[in-house]
Amino acid sequence: MNLDKLQINACTRSGWQAIDLGFLMARAWWRQLFLSSLVPLLPLSTILLIVFSESPFWAVLIIWWLKPFWERLPLYIASRKLFGEEPDIWSHMKSLPLKDSLPWLLWRRFSVQRAFDNPITVLEELIGGTRRQRLRVLHGRHSDVAIANQLVCFCCEILVAFGLLVMFDFFTPESFGIEFYNNFNDLSQTGEWIYSLAGILAMTLVMPFHTMAGFALYLNRRIELEAWDIEISFRNLANRKQQERTSMSTLVLALTLSLIVMLASPAIVEAAIDHDRESSRQLIESVFQGEDFGEERTQRKWRFKDWSEEVDDETFPEWLIDFFEWWEDNVDFSDDLSGAAFWFKILLVVLFAGLLIYLLRRYRGPLSRWGRGKARETAPEVLFGLDVTPESLPEDVPHQVMRLWAEGDYREALSLLYRASLSRLIARYELAFRASHTELECAALVRARGIDSLSDYFWQLTSIWRKLAYGHQLPETEAIRDLCNDWVTELSDEAK
Amino acid sequence: MNDTSHTTSTALNALRTHINGRLIGQSQVVDQVLIAMLAGGHVLIEGVPGLGKTLLVQTLAAGIGGQFKRIQFTPDLMPGDVTGHVMFDMSQSKFVLKQGPIFTNLLLADEINRAPAKTQAALLEVMQEHQVTLDGKSMEVGKPFMVLATQNPIEQEGTYALPEAELDRFIVKVNIDYPEADDEVLIATRYALQSFAVEPNDSQQLLDVEAAQQHCAAIEVDDKVSEYAVKLVRSTRGTTLLRHGAGPRASIALLRCARALALINGVGFVTPDDVKAMVLPVMRHRVILAPEVEIDGLGVDEVLRNLLEKVDAPRS
Structure with missing residues (x-):
């Protein structure tokens, strides 16, 4: 198993996402998967249909019963495709493991997680106690999704089969006199044949999706248990580091190692390796024998919830007794039912108010966020290589800008004004600028804020900044003065 | 200009x-x-x-x-x-x-x-x-x-x-x-x-292409903008999302297209916005998605947009 060649993104997914991935795999590799299910199925179906030509339902029943068998080859092929191999269906069909077949055709035939469990038999080839142990680990998650997969695919099979029947019905001339929707007992032989063919076709069409969904669940569980995603990340990291290493460092390392090997006599080296091996073996054995290793324990027990105060269930609360006493004294149902209706209305209003309070209390978190919109990210301190913290700005920004401009430090002056504007926009208007945003994207964010004068000012500043920074075109001093004056109006502390 | x-x-x-x-x-x-x-x-x-x-x-x-x-x-x-x-x-x-x-x-x-x-x-x-x-x-x-x-x-x-x-x-x-x-x-x-069909009055020449190409080549590109274009192209190489990244020809194409866009916009210099705007058309056919990304249903444009978000835009 070479994880470098893994054709799916090794990341932990939810069970339903894994099912999606399984369906995607079935679509991506549909040619090989359908071929691998058809290669064994087609000849056997033909033979069975010929043998049971009088009552083809028997053929369908046998084919259905042997389904765990048909699913093995597509699964095997998918496991090879998963690592970028181009499997040969014929050779794999010959080498397909057949062990553990009998249980799969007897009591395990009715397993509701067949597609999820099948990889353990077909790919890991585990049987008996080892299989049971592995299953226990595997079923730690996604069992419910695996059952749902089986149920949904079964329903899909039925739907597809009936869809095919309806299609046959639509395209068959009435003169043929075939009754499609009779009871099974009253079906003609042609009807039976059509039902059987529709059933076999539906099984063939749905099988790859069912198998791949189960396989994806199995993969997802293995990714979780064996941390494939972390291993792949480490490998990528190692590869990148490997490339970054200079040839000089490799040379130095090689020379050092050679020197050590040359200086040390072979006997010393051998003894050192032996000693190292022996100590490692002892350490491993001591870990194996340790108390903490290999112990598996499952504890289940009932416990009370943490009640803050004891409630005596056997006595009614005082307020309830008071309420009913008041009710008895004041409410009279003898006159007519209007009084009851009134109190019933009151009860409904109280219940509704209670429900409303409960819902507001229950969803207070999302509701409070809804009002405020997306939670604000932490304001950045450095953007585009510029320090945008308010503390980094001079006391009087326009004055400082004009001073730098007068000294002929044009770029520095405009850069300060631009940086100061960004800093104020972040601090005051909570604009979420990102390092990847270009000048016009930043200006568009300001425009989206909906303050026209501020937006016009920032567009003007951006335009002049772009001309200077990328076009090397010096703006007029008057334009800079205007920008400084407008900065006071739009973004200075007084403009708050 | x-x-x-x-x-x-x-x-x-x-x-x-x-x-x-x-x-x-x-x-x-x-x-x-x-x-x-x-x-x-x-x-x-x-x-x-x-x-x-x-x-x-x-x-x-x-x-x-x-x-x-x-x-x-x-x-x-x-x-x-x-x-x-x-x-x-x-x-x-x-x-x-x-x-x-x-x-x-x-x-x-x-x-x-x-x-x-x-x-x-x-x-x-x-x-x-x-x-x-x-x-x-x-x-x-x-x-x-x-x-x-x-x-x-x-x-x-x-x-x-x-x-x-x-x-x-x-x-x-x-x-x-x-x-x-x-x-x-x-x-x-x-x-x-x-x-x-093209009408007879459509045959009027509106543009001298060779002269326009010469003007396009004369559009100014700041060093920072060139670096930005190269960074964008290089970002397609080290990522696990792509099996094959774009080559140096993509950097050249990106800058040439950014120049042309600046000319169309009537600006005499290239800005990072021009470069960023041309990333998708210039690079979408020069990269190959990693198989796992393809199976996950992501497209080239989505992956390139994702990479664009990871490259810092220049400011000075």
Whole structure:
């Protein structure tokens, strides 16, 4: 198993996402998967249909019963495709493991997680106690999704089969006199044949999706248990580091190692390796024998919830007794039912108010966020290589800008004004600028804020900044003065 | 921006308006084709049939006062059918050269992926060198020269995927999509009564392409912007999302296209916005998705947008 060649993104997914991935795999590799299910199925179906030509339902029943068998080859092929191999269906069909077949055709035939469990038999080839142990680990998650997969695919099979029947019905001339929707007992032989063919076709069409969904669940569980995603990340990291290493460092390392090997006599080296091996073996054995290793324990027990105060269930609360006493004294149902209706209305209003309070209390978190919109990210301190913290700005920004401009430090002056504007926009208007945003994207964010004068000012500043920074075109001093004056109006502390 | 550049920009806008007046609802495609023309490159257009690709090229050819030819690529098309061939003329008792449709200014290579690799390769030399070698002699094709090749994204049966070397020759890949509902109403009402053919008054030359290309090459690019373009291209290489990143030719193409965009916008210098705007058309055909990303259902444009978010834009 070479994880470098893994054709799916090794990341932990939810069970339903894994099912999606399984369906995607079935679509991506549909040619090989359908071929691998058809290669064994087609000849056997033909033979069975010929043998049971009088009552083809028997053929369908046998084919259905042997389904765990048909699913093995597509699964095997998918496991090879998963690592970028181009499997040969014929050779794999010959080498397909057949062990553990009998249980799969007897009591395990009715397993509701067949597609999820099948990889353990077909790919890991585990049987008996080892299989049971592995299953226990595997079923730690996604069992419910695996059952749902089986149920949904079964329903899909039925739907597809009936869809095919309806299609046959639509395209068959009435003169043929075939009754499609009779009871099974009253079906003609042609009807039976059509039902059987529709059933076999539906099984063939749905099988790859069912198998791949189960396989994806199995993969997802293995990714979780064996941390494939972390291993792949480490490998990528190692590869990148490997490339970054200079040839000089490799040379130095090689020379050092050679020197050590040359200086040390072979006997010393051998003894050192032996000693190292022996100590490692002892350490491993001591870990194996340790108390903490290999112990598996499952504890289940009932416990009370943490009640803050004891409630005596056997006595009614005082307020309830008071309420009913008041009710008895004041409410009279003898006159007519209007009084009851009134109190019933009151009860409904109280219940509704209670429900409303409960819902507001229950969803207070999302509701409070809804009002405020997306939670604000932490304001950045450095953007585009510029320090945008308010503390980094001079006391009087326009004055400082004009001073730098007068000294002929044009770029520095405009850069300060631009940086100061960004800093104020972040601090005051909570604009979420990102390092990847270009000048016009930043200006568009300001425009989206909906303050026209501020937006016009920032567009003007951006335009002049772009001309200077990328076009090397010096703006007029008057334009800079205007920008400084407008900065006071739009973004200075007084403009708050 | 000096006066001549300003005149070019005005002429470009006139041409753009003229083409948009005939090809309704595809202004983005028109812009990208004009950018490719100014950058001296070729365009690969991907879209379903019937979206006005031929009309676009016809109108463009008329607008630049150039010649237009079209080749429908089929599985039995031979290289000689594209470039031309030498044949024996019985009447003159000598070999004469018969030039192929490639000797033109604008060549529409319709459904280029339907022809086998051998015929597709016949375009390689002319796309790179702007010349064709026939009977051992190199002959220059028309100036300006531009290939607009089309691909149909739906019907993939019986097609030959373009090799990477050829894909890299296209400066941009343009995705052409269905027009908006309002535009489609306009198209339907206008062309229900009128033919698509270029009208006589359309043949007025609106732009001198060679002069415009020279102005385009003179557009100023700051070092920081060049670095930004290279960073964007390099970001496609180290990522696990892509099996194959874009090469240095992509950096060159990106800057050339950014220059052309700046010229169209009437600006005498390239900004990071121009570079960023051209990333998708320039790079989408030069990268190959990692298999796992493809299986997860992500597209090239999504991955490139994701990478764009990870590259810091310059500010000084």
